[in-house]
Amino acid sequence: MSWRQEYERWHSFASLDKNLRTQLDQIQGDEQSLEDAYYKNLEFGTGGMRGKLGAGTNRMNVYTIRRAAEGLAAYIEEREGQEKGVAIAYDSRYMSKEFAVETAKVLGNHDIQSYVFSSLRPTPELSFAVRYLGAAGGVVITASHNPPEYNGFKVYNGDGGQMPPEEAGTVIKFVDQVENELTVEVADQAELEQSGLLKWIDEDVDQAYLDELKTVNVNSEVTKTVEDFSVVFTPLHGTAKMLVEKGLSQIGLTNVHTVAEQAKPDPEFSTVASPNPEEHQAFEMAINKGKETNADILIATDPDADRLGIAVPDENEEYQVLTGNQTGALLLDYLLSQNKDLPSNGIMIKTIVTSEFGRVIANHYGVTSLDTLTGFKFIGEKIKEYEETDQHTFLFGYEESYGYLVKDFARDKDAVQAAMLSAEVAAYWKSKGKTLLQALEGLYKKHGYFLEDLQSLKMEGISGSQQITAIMDDFRENPLKEAGGLKVESVEDYTSSERTNANGEVETIHLPKANVLKFNLENDCWFCLRPSGTEPKIKFYYGVKTNSRRDSSELLEVVKESVNHKIQHHL
Missing domain, CATH: 3.40.120.10 (Alpha-D-Glucose-1,6-Bisphosphate, subunit A, domain 3)
Known part of the structure; x- marks a missing residue:
């Protein structure tokens, strides 16, 4: 459907959440805002999803959370993990606890056990909790360090790690199969609590984590003396x-x-x-x-x-x-x-x-x-x-x-x-x-003066996405032969899993496919291009090494200048 049809579908939904209805009314007639909110579904990628809070299919709200949770429920059911359940944590952002509870309500509708922290907890403790509880998976409601208007839904497997591409692909498939996020069924919170399908967790998991934390200390005498x-x-x-x-x-x-x-x-x-x-x-x-x-x-x-x-x-x-x-x-x-x-x-x-x-x-x-x-x-x-x-x-x-x-x-x-x-x-x-x-x-x-830098270009909305694609295409189709006076010895394209050496020889890269380009320069220097998977940005990474801080600082700047010169006409 077009963004207008998606907007009308939401606008005509009689039971739409009151707060979201108010937000829709506030942007009524603002075609640019409406298009950005409805031109696509908020992407559920290999790490879950992250986006701005608000009304729309391209926003974080109770309905896009339910859509994601419904996909996760299908994944858990396929692996017969209903009894093992899902551990859920959340951070200090707007709507974080509400989204955590909504996730549990969707899972509960599928008779899937949920273990929800009673108050905010760190992401690494969620990772630990999945393993400690023997859960089939985990969810953290967080947008990490994004601005306040963002939130997210991050998914973990039964090992306590973020899902690698193949596993995440299965969840993505199930999420994409949800036809209408507005009508995803949820269980009643009180009934889930009474039946035990929603269990609140806190101090027991905290203490178990703190006990393990003691093992991080290498030499206790150092910090005590x-x-x-x-x-x-x-x-x-x-x-x-x-x-x-x-x-x-x-x-x-x-x-x-x-x-x-x-x-x-x-x-x-x-x-x-x-x-x-x-x-x-x-x-x-x-x-x-x-x-x-x-x-x-x-x-x-x-x-x-x-x-x-x-x-x-x-x-x-x-x-x-x-x-x-x-x-x-x-x-x-x-x-x-x-x-x-x-x-x-x-x-x-x-x-x-x-x-x-x-x-x-x-x-x-x-x-x-x-x-x-x-x-x-x-x-x-x-x-x-x-x-x-x-x-x-x-x-x-x-x-x-x-x-x-x-x-x-x-x-x-x-x-x-x-x-x-x-x-x-x-x-x-x-x-x-x-x-x-x-x-x-x-x-x-x-060991040598290793210096690095990171530059990010923020490119939001439809036009931003097109700019990022154009930059990546340009570096693929017209690769630099040198940067900062250093010859390019090889180019690694992780989309094709190929490393192309300066002499034309092609080698296979044995890593998962990803939209990343890395240029390896002579003298152990390099730069890399990578569109962010969680923010509307393209990132440029740089690394150099010489035998002095001054030389490394100067070399880093000239390498960056070469790359920036190439991207200027895209901005």
Whole structure:
């Protein structure tokens, strides 16, 4: 149907939710807004769905949630997982708890058990809860660090990981088979509670997770004995407060200062421009608190607590925010250097857009490295595979977008685990008379100056989607031969699963298909193009390496300039 027909279908639905009816009335006659709200169904992709709240088939609302939950119910039924059920968590966003309950009501209509957290919880605890409860799957209602007007529906399999493409494809098929989201049947909440098909969960799962969290600590003496070690923590109005505070207390850190103004859940994220620890502005209040308390490390988690950022003082006692690649390198080096009995089959897993710094560090300790596609679901998938085959022992997984996993009791990136380890690493280096920045400089001097950057172009709506497609097509059909004076040695197209070398030789890439292009340059440099799967953006990743910080900084800029020059006529 056309967008007008879809709009009329909603507008004529007599039982339409009152709030959504009001929203429709407010945009009546605004054809541009109506078209954007109805020109397509909100896409349910390999990670679930995410979008703006509001009325329409291309929006997050009670009906698009029911459509997604109906598809998930069919997936659970096909696998006869009704009794195992589904664990459900939600964050601090608008409508999060309501959407969690709606999901349980749809599942309950199919006699599928639901375990719903009684209040907001982090995404990694949901991942853990799926495994702890032996559930057939999981759902988190979250839009991660997106702006306040967004929410999302993220799906997990019975292993506690985000579904890899084949599994997700089955759910997508069932979701697409839902003919009318307005008429999806739901059970009565009170009746589900009375029958036990909807069970509320909380402290028992919390304690089980906290017990496992103790295993993240490598050396308890470090955090218990370093004098005057101070931590500032901010959950950025999200879900991490309780678990991070209790976790830090468990490892003996008592000098912890939570940013009070950002400790309370707030769907508006009112003290920050963006609740994203990748953005330096998110640290402003933590930096002020750090200066007040002479903190050795500042820790920030995003609203659903799967991403973590840290900031540490420099020689001028000004706080510097580390990149995800830098934090990952420090955590990895500490884990491997402190483990005196590394398994011979140990493995570190990162994504194709994550710095090569980690691979070099792992190689230094004799540890194998593996690259996956962008998305932690691929790291979780490999952990499961190695667990079943004993081919490798998982040691650490991370991605440049501030996601880390230390222990595999969760199967998604876990900012709570990363907070524990980051604090310990900072305490360790303080015991050696160094800051984390000084420790990082030591790694650069030993392994080379790896520098990276990320640029994002936001392109919303129909025209934005067309622009993103045009840029990807241009780089495929007219690939650069050099960038920043560096020759292109190979181009990896993950849509065709082919690596084309400069001499024309073509090799097969043994990874799932994805709309990603990576250009490998000489001297261990590279850049990569990837449309975001969760936001209306195209992302450009860059990585360079030289023997000095200055040379790497200059090279990074000229590589970026070459790529930006090519995309200008698309903007």
